[in-house]
């Protein structure tokens with residue numbers, strides 16, 4: 001599976017970073033994927049071991065910016 005983050009919707013709340021290691025915040029509190037300067041971030045393949053955590057991150061996001069793609 002992969003996941004996609006809509007960076008136009010994301011408000012840098014950071015709950016995803018607490019749920020899954022695949023997500024992190026920068027020192028100034030913004031989602032690290034923003035550094036790629038795009039409106040959408042698409043991940044590489046997520047391992048089965050990380051899948052539950054990424055699904056938890058998607059559930060935790062208050063603005064539903066994270067979409068799981070199988």
Ligand code: SF4
Nearest residue numbers: 010011013014016061
């Ligand atoms: S939880 Fe949602 S809004 Fe918050 S940083 Fe993660 S993707 Fe963005």
